[in-house]
Amino acid sequence: MSALARSVRSVFSFYLFIVRRARRTKIFALVSFLPALAALVIRVNAWLSPGAAVDGPAVFSNIILTFNLQFLILVLALFYGTSILAEELEGKTLTYLTTRAVPKAAIILGKYAAYVSFLIVMVAAGVTLAFVILFADRLGDAQAWLVLARSAAVLALGLLTYTAFFTLAGVLLKKSILFGLMFSFGWENIVPYFPGATQRFAIMHYLKSLLPPISTGGEGNFAFLMFKLEPSTPAAAIVTLAVVTAAALGLACWAFARKEYLFEE
Amino acid sequence: MTAVIRADKLSKWYGNVLGLSDVSLEIGPGITGLLGPNGAGKSTFMKLVTGQLKPSLGRVEIFGRPIWNATGLFARIGFCPEQDAFYDELTGGEFVTRLLGLQGFSRTEAMARAEKALRFVELFAEKDRLLRGYSRGMRQRLKIAQTIAHDPEILILDEPLNGLDPLSKRKIIRLIRDLRDAGRTIIVSSHVLPEIEALTRSIVLLHQGKILAQGDIPYIRDLIDKHPHKISVKCADPRALASGLLEQPSVRAIQFGPEAETVVFETQDRDAFFGLLTRLIVENGQDIEEITSPDDNLQAVFDYLVGT
Amino acid sequence: MPIAEQGYTHWTGHFVDRRLPWWPISRLGIKMAFKRKFFKFAFALSFLPALIFAVGIYISERLEDFQFMFKGRKGSMSFLEVNPLYFKSYFGGDFLLFMMVMMMVLGGAGLIADDLRSNSLQLYFSRPIRKGDYLLGKLATAGFFLLLFTLLPGLLFILLKIIFAGSFKLLTAYPWILPAVVLDSLLVSVFFAAYTLLVSSLSKNRRYAAILIFLIYFFSDIFFSIFYGIFHNPYFCLLSIKADLQQVTAALFRVKPAFEVPWIYSLLVLAGLVLACGVVLVRKTRGVEVIK
Numbered sequence: 002m003s004a005l006a007r008s009v010r011s012v013f014s015f016y017l018f019i020v021r022r023a024r025r026t027k028i029f030a031l032v033s034f035l036p037a038l039a040a041l042v043i044r045v046n047a048w049l050s051p052g053a054a055v056d057g058p059a060v061f062s063n064i065i066l067t068f069n070l071q072f073l074i075l076v077l078a079l080f081y082g083t084s085i086l087a088e089e090l091e092g093k094t095l096t097y098l099t100t101r102a103v104p105k106a107a108i109i110l111g112k113y114a115a116y117v118s119f120l121i122v123m124v125a126a127g128v129t130l131a132f133v134i135l136f137a138d139r140l141g142d143a144q145a146w147l148v149l150a151r152s153a154a155v156l157a158l159g160l161l162t163y164t165a166f167f168t169l170a171g172v173l174l175k176k177s178i179l180f181g182l183m184f185s186f187g188w189e190n191i192v193p194y195f196p197g198a199t200q201r202f203a204i205m206h207y208l209k210s211l212l213p214p215i216s217t218g219g220e221g222n223f224a225f226l227m228f229k230l231e232p233s234t235p236a237a238a239i240v241t242l243a244v245v246t247a248a249a250l251g252l253a254c255w256a257f258a259r260k261e262y263l264f265e266e
Numbered sequence: 267m268t269a270v271i272r273a274d275k276l277s278k279w280y281g282n283v284l285g286l287s288d289v290s291l292e293i294g295p296g297i298t299g300l301l302g303p304n305g306a307g308k309s310t311f312m313k314l315v316t317g318q319l320k321p322s323l324g325r326v327e328i329f330g331r332p333i334w335n336a337t338g339l340f341a342r343i344g345f346c347p348e349q350d351a352f353y354d355e356l357t358g359g360e361f362v363t364r365l366l367g368l369q370g371f372s373r374t375e376a377m378a379r380a381e382k383a384l385r386f387v388e389l390f391a392e393k394d395r396l397l398r399g400y401s402r403g404m405r406q407r408l409k410i411a412q413t414i415a416h417d418p419e420i421l422i423l424d425e426p427l428n429g430l431d432p433l434s435k436r437k438i439i440r441l442i443r444d445l446r447d448a449g450r451t452i453i454v455s456s457h458v459l460p461e462i463e464a465l466t467r468s469i470v471l472l473h474q475g476k477i478l479a480q481g482d483i484p485y486i487r488d489l490i491d492k493h494p495h496k497i498s499v500k501c502a503d504p505r506a507l508a509s510g511l512l513e514q515p516s517v518r519a520i521q522f523g524p525e526a527e528t529v530v531f532e533t534q535d536r537d538a539f540f541g542l543l544t545r546l547i548v549e550n551g552q553d554i555e556e557i558t559s560p561d562d563n564l565q566a567v568f569d570y571l572v573g574t
Numbered sequence: 575m576p577i578a579e580q581g582y583t584h585w586t587g588h589f590v591d592r593r594l595p596w597w598p599i600s601r602l603g604i605k606m607a608f609k610r611k612f613f614k615f616a617f618a619l620s621f622l623p624a625l626i627f628a629v630g631i632y633i634s635e636r637l638e639d640f641q642f643m644f645k646g647r648k649g650s651m652s653f654l655e656v657n658p659l660y661f662k663s664y665f666g667g668d669f670l671l672f673m674m675v676m677m678m679v680l681g682g683a684g685l686i687a688d689d690l691r692s693n694s695l696q697l698y699f700s701r702p703i704r705k706g707d708y709l710l711g712k713l714a715t716a717g718f719f720l721l722l723f724t725l726l727p728g729l730l731f732i733l734l735k736i737i738f739a740g741s742f743k744l745l746t747a748y749p750w751i752l753p754a755v756v757l758d759s760l761l762v763s764v765f766f767a768a769y770t771l772l773v774s775s776l777s778k779n780r781r782y783a784a785i786l787i788f789l790i791y792f793f794s795d796i797f798f799s800i801f802y803g804i805f806h807n808p809y810f811c812l813l814s815i816k817a818d819l820q821q822v823t824a825a826l827f828r829v830k831p832a833f834e835v836p837w838i839y840s841l842l843v844l845a846g847l848v849l850a851c852g853v854v855l856v857r858k859t860r861g862v863e864v865i866k
Binding site: 025028032035039042043046060064068072076079080083084087088091176178179182 | 612676679680691779780781784785788789792793796797800801803804
């Protein structure tokens with residue numbers, strides 16, 4: 002194992018330990034399970050009122066996935082991505098990292114890996130729970146599990162890409178949260194509905210292009226997510242997301258190694 | 267002296283603000299005190315030496331290698347930052363162990379080293395307490411524990427005695443001396459002169475980003491010989507003593523102290539004055555109770571040099 | 575006499591408290607907010623709806639000059655009629671509420687979080703400042719900005735209408751419009767200020783507080799949309815902070831609320847939230863942190 006990989010691993014285990022302890026983790030975990038709670042309310046209502054049937058796949062695709070993809074992962078990636086550097090500066094703990102025999106790139110990559118893997122587990126757990134509740138009557142259907150696997154994979158890719166992007170924003174900008182909010186809920190939630198090639202300038206476009214087909218009894222699959230979508234091919238989408246992630250992380254490491262950071266008094 | 271740390275025409279600007287200007291010095295094993303008022307450039311120097319900042323001009327080398335982005339060198343350096351900052355989610359033991367883990371030590375070795383360091387700073391009994399419950403003195407000692415845990419050759423301690431009660435100060439001073447005795451190269455910064463005086467006689471005086479003086483205290487005293495020295499003599503008949511020295515060229519001024527039996531002489535030639543004083547005491551059979559030099563401490567040196 | 579023998583002397587005079595101890599805290603908060611570059615930008619942007627509505631009032635009195643803009647669009651000028659609906663559209667507008675949230679994200683998130691981070695609470699409470707003064711000072715800081723976007727434009731709209739119309743027709747036709755403007759401004763401002771302070775007091779981290787302010791507001795609305803979309807039950811609007819504010823605003827301006835739910839329920843939800851904020855804030859703001 003190379004020295005960089007060893008350092009990345011040690012930073013990873015350091016921050017995985019810290020993130021599990023942090024109080025805010027509990028709040029975000031709670032938020033990640035809210036869609037499952039919503040699914041439970043819908044399901045319980047269907048059981049209590051025999052007339053109100055639940056179209057599980059439709060609710061899963063139109064509500065749970067939309068919420069996770071267009072809101073939750075953006076908020077989580079924004080907070081944790083920008084935290085990678087900002088929390089060290091705000092807490093004035095960066096010194097403990099930059100005066101160790103750890104390459105600066107390993108600090109960024111290790112912390113990114115720790116946060117992103119934690120986020121993926123948290124979001125995947127929430128989505129899986131919501132899926133089990135909504136697909137309770139179709140759990141033997143292998144196709145349904147494939148839908149879950151693919152949806153979780155899209156969310157994981159989204160977390161990987163957005164967290165990398167916001168890591169870069171955090172390294173370069175002082176007001177990364179404001180930039181992130183404008184980017185997430187301005188650009189990323191508007192541009193994907195533009196026609197033609199314009200929508201390809203949003204990360205969200207490539208994530209939507211990878212969503213699984215779900216057959217529902219209701220009207221239109223992913224009615225909102227798929228609206229105006231002119232999908233890219235899965236291969237193109239995956240390559241683009243991988244390039245964006247790698248470029249953002251590469252730039253973040255490069256900038257972090259060259260920039261000097263001073264603590265605010 | 268073998269230079270472990272070498273700064274050559276080292277300068278640092280923060281935009282238009284001058285942090286450090288044209289600093290050249292060599293530091294070898296033992297304790298070197300970095301002195302200066304707030305904003306003198308002590309922390310800037312320490313950040314440059316620990317590779318947290320990049321020099322605007324000049325070079326800073328550790329063991330003959332530039333420190334900026336020289337990751338490997340950091341295994342040989344321990345840095346105790348000035349700020350009271352920790353990962354509050356951790357316990358004291360976890361803090362030191364996990365930071366050792368970052369250095370690449372295995373879990374078992376990190377735990378053994380952490381234990382040794384925590385015992386050294388007398389915090390082992392408190393290792394399982396969350397950091398947010400630590401007192402200021404404990405936190406300061408914990409910072410030292412993380413500084414020494416990986417057994418570095420160079421220790422850079424930024425204001426390690428800041429804000430501590432006398433008992434904690436004494437403990438930390440003892441710890442630093444023990445480390446010096448173990449052969450470490452140590453730089454300690456402070457703006458409180460008696461603290462440094464308790465640690466070392468080798469000092470670097472910084473003021474407005476520049477080196478004002480460098481060396482041991484007597485050497486610095488020689489540098490400021492152009493300034494008058496005060497010598498206070500407590501004796502049975504101060505007036506008789508004063509009259510005996512009144513016309514001597516080495517005496518610039520004579521002042522009687524607030525206590526009736528004290529007289530304070532001002533001289534520009536200490537050696538000549540002490541020669542005269544000793545002769546006079548012997549010749550006149552003066553009964554001397556005490557001879558002190560009120561300005562023979564670092565504060566006076568510093569005041570003279572910065573012109574206050 | 576040596577000091578040790580004197581003991582403590584109790585002052586027996588009458589203390590006349592004519593101060594406003596919360597005011598320096600508010601003044602400082604307002605000053606500090608304007609030192610932030612992005613805050614100034616958001617502050618300026620938040621006046622956009624007020625500007626548009628003010629222009630609307632001018633056009634409403636010069637309809638003949640602007641008829642070319644609405645040629646062939648029958649009834650398209652009805653929205654320019656300055657009536658309670660016009661005020662409700664401003665006060666309950668999505669953009670205004672969004673900008674208020676953004677203002678609180680940028681300028682309010684650190685109000686208590688920064689003090690917690692720098693351990694300033696004990697400095698505040700070592701002065702003759704009570705907990706209430708501290709909270710009032712912080713509340714007034716947030717309230718100042720919020721009232722600038724509610725009360726000030728509201729009063730200005732009434733004044734402009736009177737000036738442009740050259741008559742008091744608006745006030746005679748709707749005599750309750752002025753109290754409605756004042757009440758709604760106070761309600762929205764007090765709610766957002768209390769909500770912001772609550773979230774700000776939950777963490778030492780300003781960024782975390784900022785994200786939470788944003789997250790809770792939008793989550794509440796998203797969950798309302800989910801449940802309303804599925805169950806078509808208007809009572810789910812009570813889950814949404816935005817919908818609750820809009821329901822009460824509509825009621826205050828005597829316009830039919832968007833959902834068939836008694837507006838008093840929304841008011842109770844908002845009042846309950848403010849009360850909860852107060853309870854948490856009183857518990858959270860302590861001069862001394864006892865660590866167990």
